[in-house]
Amino acid sequence: MIPFDRLAYRSSVREAFERANTELEQRGKPCEPGCVISLDRGYPLVCTPNFEGRAELATSIKKSEDGIVAVGDWIALHRPHGHEKAVIERVLPRLNEIARFKRIGRERQPCRQVLAANVDVVFICQSLTGDGVDEGLLVRQMVAVAGCKAAPVFVFTKSDMADNAAIEATRERIKRIAPDVPLFIVSINDEASVDELRGVFSPFTTGLLLGESGVGKSSLVNALLGEETLETGDVRASDDKGRHTTVARRMIPLPHGGLIIDAPGLRTLQILDMETSLRRAFADIAKASLGCRFRDCTHGDEPGCAVRGTVTPERLDAYRKLLSSGR
Numbered sequence: 001m002i003p004f005d006r007l008a009y010r011s012s013v014r015e016a017f018e019r020a021n022t023e024l025e026q027r028g029k030p031c032e033p034g035c036v037i038s039l040d041r042g043y044p045l046v047c048t049p050n051f052e053g054r055a056e057l058a059t060s061i062k063k064s065e066d067g068i069v070a071v072g073d074w075i076a077l078h079r080p081h082g083h084e085k086a087v088i089e090r091v092l093p094r095l096n097e098i099a100r101f102k103r104i105g106r107e108r109q110p111c112r113q114v115l116a117a118n119v120d121v122v123f124i125c126q127s128l129t130g131d132g133v134d135e136g137l138l139v140r141q142m143v144a145v146a147g148c149k150a151a152p153v154f155v156f157t158k159s160d161m162a163d164n165a166a167i168e169a170t171r172e173r174i175k176r177i178a179p180d181v182p183l184f185i186v187s188i189n190d191e192a193s194v195d196e197l198r199g200v201f202s203p204f205t206t207g208l209l210l211g212e213s214g215v216g217k218s219s220l221v222n223a224l225l226g227e228e229t230l231e232t233g234d235v236r237a238s239d240d241k242g243r244h245t246t247v248a249r250r251m252i253p254l255p256h257g258g259l260i261i262d263a264p265g266l267r268t269l270q271i272l273d274m275e276t277s278l279r280r281a282f283a284d285i286a287k288a289s290l291g292c293r294f295r296d297c298t299h300g301d302e303p304g305c306a307v308r309g310t311v312t313p314e315r316l317d318a319y320r321k322l323l324s325s326g327r
Contacts, residue, residue, distance in 0.1 A: 013074045013092055013118075020090040021078045031089055034077035036069050036117075040248035043085060044069050055086040070097065071249040071261055072117040072206060094118055096149035098208055100269050112272075116208050116249060116261050120150075121200060125155045125211030125220070128162035128185075131145055133170050135177070139318045141210060143179055144269035147277025150208075152184045153200060157216040160187040176314040188216065188223040201258030206251070208261040210269065211271060221262050224254055274322070283321050284311060298323060 017033045024031050034055075037150025038045035043054040055077060063067055069075070070090055076090035084214065094117045102113045122145040126133050133156060145152040154174065159167060167185060174183060182200070186193045197220075201207065209217045249263045271277050280285045285307055289297060299316060 010095070012095070016092045017076055017090075019072065020092065024076060024078065024089055029078045029080075029087075029089055029100065032075035032101055033080045034086075034088075035251075036071055036073040036075060038248055038250040039069070039071050041085065044088070045250075046075065046077060046086065046088070051077075051079065051086065053086060055088050058087050058089045061088065061091065067138075068116040070117040071277040071301065072119060072253055098122065098145075098148045098269070099272065100152060101272070104195075115263060116287050118206060119148075119150050119208045120205050121153055121166060121207040122150045123153050123155045123209050123211075125157055125209055125215045127158050127216055128156050128160045128167060128170070129216040132162075132166070133174070135173065136321075138174065139177060139322065141269060142181060143277045143322060144271045145210070145282040146275055146281035147271055148269070149280075152281075153184070154178070155184050155186055155197065155211075155220070157186050157188075157220060158187050159185045159193065165292045173314065176312045177318050178315070179312075180276065186220065186223075194220075194223045198254070198256050201254055201256065201260075205256035206261065207258065209263060218262060221252060221260055225252070271322075274325075278319065278322060285316070285319050 014033070017031075021031045028253060032048045032050070034046045034048040034051075036044050037047050037052075043056055046053070046055045056077075058078075069088065073094065074092040075088045076092065078087045078089045080087060087261075096119060097114045098116045098118070098119050098317065099112055099114045102111055124138060124141045124145065137162060142152045142154075156167070156170070171183060171185065184193070184197050186197055188194065209221070211217050249261060252260050252262060254260060285299070288307045288310045289299065291306030292299070292302070293306075294302055295305070297305050299305050299307040299320060
């Protein structure tokens, strides 16, 4: 069972639960606060201070194609006497949500899918092997994560299989693009590098791993845990890609504090709101642009631009590429 005191039961969530429980108690459905800790093809797995098990949605909760609950959701949980499963009576307001669009049905209609809720940090993982770090993809992921109101952290894995000079060159380029985003170079065979990554977690930090299959996310979780808890898979030598070994999103407690959400291989997140996401990810550019002569300045060769010269050329170039792609 996940120790409930490790789940960041923030005051706003607690107040929302108390309001919901007051109403539900009057209807004969007293609840306890809980959290959704795993989602697969079955019923959600939830935990409370005194319970861990499967739960079903109350009939009053409208179901959708996306699913009304996500890993990390705080809930009001009722455990009726003699009932096989607990019942999720309320999904409490989310502090944030990590979401994407997926296509469903025969006509492949886009549908918004929430991957996780109430996430503090998203670890954007790429492997240093194979073709190396995809800088364009990395920046898009950073912006998408910022748009979801979470803090991005870059994690480059398999450093023991890459050339040191190439690693340092990559680190330097990324730092010129995103100087404020923490960057970790990690090998599961180097305990010092894993321990450095552990330092990101406070007792109440919830993190999510983002990255395509084969980058070593499950191996990284095992290293953080200090034991082989998750199944890992081999990668193809031809392209360094792996098969999916994680088939469910699940929340895992770390022995040194904090929680990590492991999820099936996901190459990227779409940027759902380009303007807002860019403003959050490039706050320095957004602030400087207030001094530009023209409101629609692209910070290229326009006269009176207040941005050029305030950030590195690499950072400005990354921003302008995304700005143009969103127009």
